[in-house]
Amino acid sequence: MSFPTFPLRGWLFDIYPTHGGMVAWIVDEAGQSHRLVDPFQPSFYAAGPARTLRQLAADLARTRLAAPVGMTSRQEFWTGEPKDVLEFVLLDSEKQPALLRRLAVPRPGITLYDCDLPLSLSYCHARGIFPLARVTVHLAEEQGGAKGTISNFEFRISNFETDNPEPDPDNSQFAIRNSQLHFAVEGSPWELEYPEPPLTLMALTCRGDEAGRGAPLGTLRSITIACLGDETTLEEGDPALLLAELNRLIRQYDPHAILTDWGDAFLIPTLLRLAEHTGIRLELDREAVRRRIQPAGRSYFSYGRVVYQAPSYPFFGRWHLDSKNSFILKETALAGLMELSRLSKVPIQKMARTSPGSAISQMQLDRALTDGILVPWKKGEPERWKTAWDLLVADKGGLVYQPITGLYEHVAEVDFASMYPAMMVRHNISPETVDCACCPDNAAPEIGYSTCRRREGLVTRTLRPILLHRQELKRLRNSAVGVARERYDQRQTALKWILVTCFGYLGYKNARFGKIEAHETVTAYAREKLLTARTLAEERGFRVLHAIVDSMWLQKPGATEAEVRDLCRAIREAVGIEINLEGFYKWLSFLPSRVDPAVSVANRYLGAFRSGELKLRGIDLRRSDTPPLVAEAQQRMVEVLGEADDLAGFAARIPRVLEIFEEYAWRLREGQVRLEALTIRRTVSKEAHQYKTNSQVGLASRQLANRGVAVRPGERVRYVISDADAPDAASRVQALPLLGPDTAYDTGKYLELLCRAAETLLWHHGYDCRKLEDLLAERGVIGAWH
Numbered sequence: 001m002s003f004p005t006f007p008l009r010g011w012l013f014d015i016y017p018t019h020g021g022m023v024a025w026i027v028d029e030a031g032q033s034h035r036l037v038d039p040f041q042p043s044f045y046a047a048g049p050a051r052t053l054r055q056l057a058a059d060l061a062r063t064r065l066a067a068p069v070g071m072t073s074r075q076e077f078w079t080g081e082p083k084d085v086l087e088f089v090l091l092d093s094e095k096q097p098a099l100l101r102r103l104a105v106p107r108p109g110i111t112l113y114d115c116d117l118p119l120s121l122s123y124c125h126a127r128g129i130f131p132l133a134r135v136t137v138h139l140a141e142e143q144g145g146a147k148g149t150i151s152n153f154e155f156r157i158s159n160f161e162t163d164n165p166e167p168d169p170d171n172s173q174f175a176i177r178n179s180q181l182h183f184a185v186e187g188s189p190w191e192l193e194y195p196e197p198p199l200t201l202m203a204l205t206c207r208g209d210e211a212g213r214g215a216p217l218g219t220l221r222s223i224t225i226a227c228l229g230d231e232t233t234l235e236e237g238d239p240a241l242l243l244a245e246l247n248r249l250i251r252q253y254d255p256h257a258i259l260t261d262w263g264d265a266f267l268i269p270t271l272l273r274l275a276e277h278t279g280i281r282l283e284l285d286r287e288a289v290r291r292r293i294q295p296a297g298r299s300y301f302s303y304g305r306v307v308y309q310a311p312s313y314p315f316f317g318r319w320h321l322d323s324k325n326s327f328i329l330k331e332t333a334l335a336g337l338m339e340l341s342r343l344s345k346v347p348i349q350k351m352a353r354t355s356p357g358s359a360i361s362q363m364q365l366d367r368a369l370t371d372g373i374l375v376p377w378k379k380g381e382p383e384r385w386k387t388a389w390d391l392l393v394a395d396k397g398g399l400v401y402q403p404i405t406g407l408y409e410h411v412a413e414v415d416f417a418s419m420y421p422a423m424m425v426r427h428n429i430s431p432e433t434v435d436c437a438c439c440p441d442n443a444a445p446e447i448g449y450s451t452c453r454r455r456e457g458l459v460t461r462t463l464r465p466i467l468l469h470r471q472e473l474k475r476l477r478n479s480a481v482g483v484a485r486e487r488y489d490q491r492q493t494a495l496k497w498i499l500v501t502c503f504g505y506l507g508y509k510n511a512r513f514g515k516i517e518a519h520e521t522v523t524a525y526a527r528e529k530l531l532t533a534r535t536l537a538e539e540r541g542f543r544v545l546h547a548i549v550d551s552m553w554l555q556k557p558g559a560t561e562a563e564v565r566d567l568c569r570a571i572r573e574a575v576g577i578e579i580n581l582e583g584f585y586k587w588l589s590f591l592p593s594r595v596d597p598a599v600s601v602a603n604r605y606l607g608a609f610r611s612g613e614l615k616l617r618g619i620d621l622r623r624s625d626t627p628p629l630v631a632e633a634q635q636r637m638v639e640v641l642g643e644a645d646d647l648a649g650f651a652a653r654i655p656r657v658l659e660i661f662e663e664y665a666w667r668l669r670e671g672q673v674r675l676e677a678l679t680i681r682r683t684v685s686k687e688a689h690q691y692k693t694n695s696q697v698g699l700a701s702r703q704l705a706n707r708g709v710a711v712r713p714g715e716r717v718r719y720v721i722s723d724a725d726a727p728d729a730a731s732r733v734q735a736l737p738l739l740g741p742d743t744a745y746d747t748g749k750y751l752e753l754l755c756r757a758a759e760t761l762l763w764h765h766g767y768d769c770r771k772l773e774d775l776l777a778e779r780g781v782i783g784a785w786h
Contacts (some may be wrong), residue, residue: 004034008137011197017093031198038181042122044115045085113374124345131341136184191340202227202255227253239274247283257319264325265310286317299713308714314349326352335487336494358499394447394520399527403546403590407764411585417578419550430457431515444521445731446527470495529575583609608642620757628675633664634757679718694729703735724749
């Protein structure tokens, strides 16, 4: 970190609150990092009777948390009408949590707005900046009387004793001064091409146990540090020497970002414990920070599954990005993460640890601030009253035609492009525009909710530029090659994820701008459009094999690509939503349920496009609980079938598939498999002691708990099946960290899993598990033990 000289030109690297304002880190063109402190006092608003507002102002004055500025007018979200509100400023950004605790005290008649907005968002909005913006920073001179920050914490409540209070500009107790920093921003967050800061990245990987997880805190065998092409491994030994050498390497390379695997869950808390034990301060941050080991993360239930979120260890002045604690980083790499951070105004480290839904929510908040809309602190809009029949009609969700089980050729797949967000923009579906009284003739199909024509919704205004931006990124990706193509794809994929989640947040009960009627309106339009698309396809002689929400699989012998594209044009003109040909399949297999072969499954199929690309959904190698060896075997078998140009070619390749199947069966039979290749990974749904039955995941979880390793709900355990039918339940599986060189595996059980993987591919040719086992018996793979 170097002392800045002004004007300072560089990139806005990070922002976070500090006492009295915000810290802004700037990385200049030489890669030097500069820490700037900007006095900042964000505004929030209150509406209610004058007497109650005076009491609120007096209460906040006594606590020295906030100061009233005066009455102003802002737009109310639901009605769109101006609303008179009393503006306050938060006197110290670091005290926002204390302010919210104070405001949580019930105050009848008071409605609060904007008080809990993320400080980074409020700051970016106030200064006209965004993360990773290229800026020139100037120091601004203090001037009295301008709208800025209140420097004097003492003020008169008497100014607010009328129904229309106004601040007294001549009152010296309202001394106002401009911020110390002025930002001149180059470009906008929506640029397709933008310069990136010269960042130095350092990777820290550790070896402690199962990929750095599952060991008692403090167990660390080695750390590997990679930076600028150099790699150093620090082995376990004297903790003081390990920490001293780690600090030396950090000083030597001075990285802007440190990338870790399991950093939040394991590496950083382990290093902090070693630092506490040795008295050596870790130099992970660029400023002095007193760190504590965080308590365990949190487990929560989402979309039918338990999810675990590790505690967060962001750095100050550097980025800490944990690939194992970041969905966005895993799905879109650094390019996609930076794209979302720029657009949502969520700082990089926060963006890495949050969901795409949080990104779209903050983009909506940013749009509300830009448009002068009041953001209510606590959502108070209830769901409208519905009869049982109303619920039956409205709450249907997306339309699904179950696939017709079988093996097919001459099949085309067509997909609507970002169907739900595109409909929300086309039909102006937003919480404040749905069920509109002024436009009763503009009703959604089937459910009858009207949508406003006079006022464009906030959600609509937020989504339109995202859709256009993603369309442009996809266009650039399609014409680029190599690294450039990959980066464009990562950026558009990041936008895909926030577009996917925007619909769900319409119906999310805690969403700031959510309303279940808006959610139901979207699905009503979606059902109508898919029905229209199906009708048009059938009128042109196509057979609909399967359709789900926004995709259709169509079969017509002899159909050409031009014919399918012409159908897409007809559908596009009829429904007003872009629809594209995803591709033609050489062959496509829709699979039945394993529980009941007479029932098809919407998301269990595989096929090979004419381009050679494979599309696999719901089969073994796509499941996280499939052993790596079985997934590898199925992958090889699928690739052989993928060479087939039609169903005849598919059948002709079955002998080669069976050879691969037999090869892996022999490897299992002869014990030629590493135990790590047989590990099964499953999510723990409860604490170890809460498992009452001897399920495999419960046994593995209890084994780790007995060794002092707490596996929390939502985390995953990895284990090997040692003897599935052992009388002693504890011997049936072995958790991965407890495997020894003499650990055996249950050959019969793994052969069963291998047979199921082969059955998935060859089901339509009569090869079920029983026939595959008979085949292995004929060839001597299985014997008397079977």
